[in-house]
Amino acid sequence: MSLIITAFAQGIEKSGIKPAEVCVPSDIPFEPDVVKQLGIDYFHTIRGRAIVFGTGLKLANLALKVVPVVGDLMTLGGNHFVHASRRNMELLVICVNNFIYKKIGGKSIPSTSPVFSLYSTFEEPFNIPHLGNSCGAIYTARWTALHTDEIAISIAEALNKRGLSVIEILAPGPDYYTGINNINSDLVKFYHENSEIKNNEDPRNVGITPEENIVVGKFTDKERPTFIDVYNAQLSKVIGDKFTPYGPVQTSRSGAGLGTGQNESGGKNG
Amino acid sequence: MKANPKDVLTGVHYIDGDVASGYGILAAGCKFVAGYPITPSTETAETFARVAPKGNAMFIQMEDELASISAVIGASFAGVKSMTITSGPGYSLMMDAIGFGAMLESPFVLLNIQRGGPSTGAPTKTGQADMMQSRWGSHGDYEIIAISPDSPQELFDYTIKAFNLAEMYRCPVMIMSDECVGHMTEKVVIPPAEEIELEPRRLYDGPPSEYLPFKPDDDFIPKMAKAGAGYNLYISGHVHDERGYPVINEKFKSVYLRRLVDKIRRNKEKIIELKEEYTDDAEVIVVSYGISSRVAVRGIEKARKKGIKIGNLRLVTVWPFPDEKIINLAKTTKAFVVPEINHGQIAFEVERCCHGKANVVLVPHSGAGVHNPDDIYDAIVLAAKEKKKIEGIVEYKTKLEKLVFEGDYKLKE
Numbered sequence: 267m268s269l270i271i272t273a274f275a276q277g278i279e280k281s282g283i284k285p286a287e288v289c290v291p292s293d294i295p296f297e298p299d300v301v302k303q304l305g306i307d308y309f310h311t312i313r314g315r316a317i318v319f320g321t322g323l324k325l326a327n328l329a330l331k332v333v334p335v336v337g338d339l340m341t342l343g344g345n346h347f348v349h350a351s352r353r354n355m356e357l358l359v360i361c362v363n364n365f366i367y368k369k370i371g372g373k374s375i376p377s378t379s380p381v382f383s384l385y386s387t388f389e390e391p392f393n394i395p396h397l398g399n400s401c402g403a404i405y406t407a408r409w410t411a412l413h414t415d416e417i418a419i420s421i422a423e424a425l426n427k428r429g430l431s432v433i434e435i436l437a438p439g440p441d442y443y444t445g446i447n448n449i450n451s452d453l454v455k456f457y458h459e460n461s462e463i464k465n466n467e468d469p470r471n472v473g474i475t476p477e478e479n480i481v482v483g484k485f486t487d488k489e490r491p492t493f494i495d496v497y498n499a500q501l502s503k504v505i506g507d508k509f510t511p512y513g514p515v516q517t518s519r520s521g522a523g524l525g526t527g528q529n530e531s532g533g534k535n536g
Numbered sequence: 537m538k539a540n541p542k543d544v545l546t547g548v549h550y551i552d553g554d555v556a557s558g559y560g561i562l563a564a565g566c567k568f569v570a571g572y573p574i575t576p577s578t579e580t581a582e583t584f585a586r587v588a589p590k591g592n593a594m595f596i597q598m599e600d601e602l603a604s605i606s607a608v609i610g611a612s613f614a615g616v617k618s619m620t621i622t623s624g625p626g627y628s629l630m631m632d633a634i635g636f637g638a639m640l641e642s643p644f645v646l647l648n649i650q651r652g653g654p655s656t657g658a659p660t661k662t663g664q665a666d667m668m669q670s671r672w673g674s675h676g677d678y679e680i681i682a683i684s685p686d687s688p689q690e691l692f693d694y695t696i697k698a699f700n701l702a703e704m705y706r707c708p709v710m711i712m713s714d715e716c717v718g719h720m721t722e723k724v725v726i727p728p729a730e731e732i733e734l735e736p737r738r739l740y741d742g743p744p745s746e747y748l749p750f751k752p753d754d755d756f757i758p759k760m761a762k763a764g765a766g767y768n769l770y771i772s773g774h775v776h777d778e779r780g781y782p783v784i785n786e787k788f789k790s791v792y793l794r795r796l797v798d799k800i801r802r803n804k805e806k807i808i809e810l811k812e813e814y815t816d817d818a819e820v821i822v823v824s825y826g827i828s829s830r831v832a833v834r835g836i837e838k839a840r841k842k843g844i845k846i847g848n849l850r851l852v853t854v855w856p857f858p859d860e861k862i863i864n865l866a867k868t869t870k871a872f873v874v875p876e877i878n879h880g881q882i883a884f885e886v887e888r889c890c891h892g893k894a895n896v897v898l899v900p901h902s903g904a905g906v907h908n909p910d911d912i913y914d915a916i917v918l919a920a921k922e923k924k925k926i927e928g929i930v931e932y933k934t935k936l937e938k939l940v941f942e943g944d945y946k947l948k949e
Contacts, residue, residue, distance in 0.1 A: 286766040291610065298781040301770050307763045309613065310772035310782075312636045315606035318598065322610025322618070323763055325594050326568050330614065330764040349599040501589045509589055 269454070270362060270435055271300055273414040274335075277421025278304070283331050291319040292335040293343070294362065314342020317350050320357050328494065328513065331425055333358045340392045347432075351401035353493040354429040358421070361394055361434045396469040398432040399486045405431035406469060406486040412458040413482060420484060429492050436461075436480065539563050539696075539732035543591050546728045553688040553718040557647055557711070558583025559726060560695030561619055565734050566645070567593040568611040568618040570604040575659045576715040577623045577649035584621075601626040605633040605646070612642045613771065615737065615762035617699055619645040623715075624653045627666055628673075634708055635674025636773050638796065641750070641758065643702035643737070647695070647711045649718040650826075652903035661904035662715035664826055665878035670710045671855050677793055679800035681807060682710040682855035684825040688722045694852070700735035701807065705799060706757050712854060714877070716827040716906060744768070750792075751778040756799035804856050811850040818847030819870045820919045823862075823886050825851040827906055828875045835875075835912030844920045854882065862889035871919035873932075875899035875912050880929065887929050895922055897930045908935050 278285055285305035290296070293313050301308040311319045316334035324332045339347055339361040350357055395406035405427050407420045417435060424431035436457045457480060464472075465483040472481040491499070498511040544563045549556070558580045561569060569588070571581045585595040598604040604620045611618040622630065627648050637644060650666050652658030670682045681701050685694045691713060702709040740747050740759040744767050750758050758778075761767040774782035775789050800807065815821055820839070824832045829850045839846045847869065851858065862872075862885075871894055874883035883898040890896055899915045901907050915932040922930075942948045 286768075287764050289763050295772070295774070295782070296770075298770055298779075302768060305768055307767065307769040308771065309610075309763075309769070310774065311606065312632055312773060315602065315633065318603040318606040319610040321596075321598075321603070322568065322570065322607030322612075323614045324610075325596060325607070326611035326614035326616040326618065327762070327764060345599055346603055349603070505589055510592055512589075512592065512594060 267294075267362070267437065269411045269414055270360075270417065270437060271304070273417035274360070274421060275304055276414070276418035277425065278306075280418055280422035281425040283425055287329065288331045288333060289320070289323050290333050290335055291316040291323065294335060294337045296335075314344075315346070317343055317346040317357065317359060321350060321355055324356055328356075331358075332356070333360060333425075335360045335362065337362055337364075339363075339394060340397075347398070348401050351398050351403040351430050351432070354402055354404065354490050354496075355493050356428055357430055358424045359398075359430065359432040360421075361432060362437050363394070363434055364437045391474060393469070393473040394432065394434045395472055395485045398430070399469040402430070402490065403432050403486060404429035404488050404490050405484075406433075407484040408434040408436070408472065408480075408482045410457040410461050410480070410482060411435055411437040411454050413461075416463075416482075423484075423487070427487075428495075429490055436482075537734045537736045539565065539729040539734055541729040544726060544729040544732060545587075546726050549724045549726060550721060551688060551724050552579065552721045553685070553691040553713060554579035554649065555583045556688040556692040556724045557695045557713070557718075558587070559724075560692040562587050562591050562593065563692075563726070563729075563732055564617065564696040564699040566617040566619050566699060567591075568608065568616050569593070569595045569620065570598050570607040570611070570618075571595075571621045572598055572601050572604050572626060574601075574623045574626045576651055576718050577621045577647065579718070580621045580647060580649070601629040602633065605630040605637070608644050609633060609637050609640065609642045612637075612644045613640075613760075613763050613769075615760075617643070617645075617703070617737075619647065619699075621647045621649075623649050623651045624657060624659075624663070624666065625655070627669065631669075631673040634680075635676055635678060637708045638674065638678035638680065639676075639773050640771055641706040641796075642708065643706050643760075645695070645698045645702055645709050645711065647713065650712060650714040658904040660715070662827060662877060662906065663903035664712075664714055664828065664876050665881065665903065667712060667854060667876070667878070667881045670712055677797060679797045680708060680710060680855050681705065681800065681853070682712050683809075683852060684712045684854050685852070686717060686826055686829045686850070688717070688720055688724045690852075691717060692724050692726065696732060696734070700733070703735040703737055704757070705803065705807070706738075706760070707800065710855075712826065714826050717830075740767075748778040749780045750776060752795060752799070756795055756802065800856055804858075804860075807853060807856060808858050808861075809852040810858055810861060811848075811852060813848040814845070815847035815849055815865055815869075817845060817868070819845045820873060820916050821847040821849050821865055821869050821871075822873045822875070822912065822916065823849045823851065823882070824875055825854055825882065828877060831907045831909055832875055832912050834909035835916060838909070838913045839916040839920075842917070844916060846916060851882070857885050857889075859889050862886055863891070866890040866893040869894050871895040871897060871922065873897045873899060873912065873915045873919050875901070875907050875915070877901045877903050877906065880931070883929055892925065892927065895919060895926050895930060897932050899932045899934065901934065901936075911935055
């Protein structure tokens with residue numbers, strides 16, 4: 267996780283965005299020190315709801331950069347990911363995939379590849395970049411935790427894109443599961459050594475299988491109107507002049523943001 | 537702070553409760569509603585969705601109720617007043633996040649237009665069976681505020697009040713209405729904006745480096761800061777210290793949880809709103825809320841005409857429960873009659889507060905309809921005649937049940 271956090275910090279720096287404007291809703295507990303060092307706002311949400319919590323943050327203040335960092339993206343939050351991609355909500359979803367539920371003893375998850383569990387899983391794992399891409403995400407990428415430079419570049423690129431981006435990061439769980447899984451090396455190295463960079467590969471071909479190398483790279487980078495773009499266009503068409511487009515508001519310490527008429531001003535429209 | 541004239545549809549309207557609440561949401565200064573459609577609450581969402589774009593507010597139909605309520609809590613932390621609207625099954629789905637909202641001390645409002653349950657139940661018909669769920673639905677200890685309006689006018693008025701309470705006490709506030717009130721069409725008078733008082737967000741205004749998101753003021757309530765404004769927030773559903781950092785031990789659990797419940801309990805007198813008539817020297821007092829209080833009026837008037845000294849206590853605020861009020865009334869009255877559209881929820885709270893000093897008669901109803909006022913009248917007469925103290929709750933057998941059942945459970949041919 268520390269590798270990813272470092273890459274995340276570098277990514278924010280590269281993107282030119284102020285860390286104070288970055289909000290991270292996450293169902294993975296971050297260390298307070300990390301959040302302090304990063305200078306971001308952090309929300310430890312209930313399981314699976316980081317993306318929708320982030321949707322609320324974003325829609326209430328369009329100036330925010332919202333980066334849901336999720337562990338097991340595809341169970342409790344799976345439907346939210348699908349819909350956020352479909353809406354092209356302006357979020358950068360970072361999925362830290364360590365193939366297991368680390369905190370509860372290494373249970374397999376829906377994105378577990380068959381090789382990584384005691385009796386091998388027999389369920390087909392999710393191909394996250396493909397799912398995101400097919401639902402309408404505008405940016406998809408996958409890296410292992412050791413591809414720190416690539417992760418940082420991807421984060422910087424995605425933060426400056428308008429729409430839903432998803433970056434899957436393959437990260438090691440604790441070492442003691444390597445024994446169970448008969449992997450005789452440091453997992454993080456194992457991922458890295460067994461990966462192959464194929465930028466612009468068709469996301470349909472990047473599923474993780476035990477037989478082949480893990481395909482990493484940037485797979486999707488396209489443009490599509492965001493939720494707010496479509497919302498404003500449609501309502502302007504229907505309501506006409508009476509409609510004021512729902513738009514970004516400057517952030518400032520006293521707080522701004524949509525719908526924020528500050529206390530003192532007595533209502534934002536006033 | 538006054539309401540914004542642009543958000544207030546001042547005038548006399550002839551609308552149903554759901555629509556009235558939709559207008560109330562906008563008038564309250566709420567700028568974000570996320571919901572998933574569910575009968576019989578849909579009209580509120582529709583109303584708000586119609587007026588929101590003109591008030592620079594956002595309505596979004598999410599993929600489910602789990603998403604809706606989490607988005608509402610997110611928006612709340614971004615600094616806007618936010619709300620969700622639902623009914624029975626959707627309400628059940630929201631429970632996880634309601635506890636999360638209570639733990640984070642997130643101000644938001646939830647409107648539950650109650651329908652018949654359990655499960656899918658009777659979607660288009662009324663019910664009042666989510667009252668205990670509103671208090672105890674999420675896991676863990678927390679306190680909540682719940683209001684139960686009984687008319688479209690009140691759905692407008694108390695929607696605004698719910699937002700004010702949420703901001704004042706930094707907690708989720710439930711409006712526990714029901715299908716009957718939601719779909720009841722009556723005159724609703726919307727006052728001019730300058731007559732609508734709104735509670736602004738209590739924002740921290742000191743130096744960001746010194747901000748402690750969970751450091752309480754004298755009234756137990758901490759000040760908030762907006763996300764993305766440089767306060768380096770750390771907000772977690774874990775037990776946390778004043779900085780928001782997780783501290784999971786006995787001492788902090790005690791420090792934090794105590795305040796979480798005390799901020800409501802110790803402000804009870806300020807929060808609770810009741811409507812009372814002739815309770816001082818009453819021999820029987822009807823305790824009711826929501827649509828049941830409207831139905832009870834006829835039974836009460838009939839009993840009064842027959843010379844029974846009958847009092848009327850309407851719970852506008854259901855949670856926190858007005859313990860002290862019932863404790864005091866139990867000293868002077870003979871019995872309480874509690875009509876509610878369930879098989880005993882608030883009646884047990886009344887009985888708890890009586891401490892055996894007065895009898896408690898429950899007039900139950902299975903839902904999909906409202907009480908026959910004659911049942912309430914008969915229960916009042918029964919309670920007035922009873923000379924003994926009866927332990928536990930007396931369940932009144934309604935005319936409908938007598939009509940349907942022979943003996944206890946056998947269906948009549």
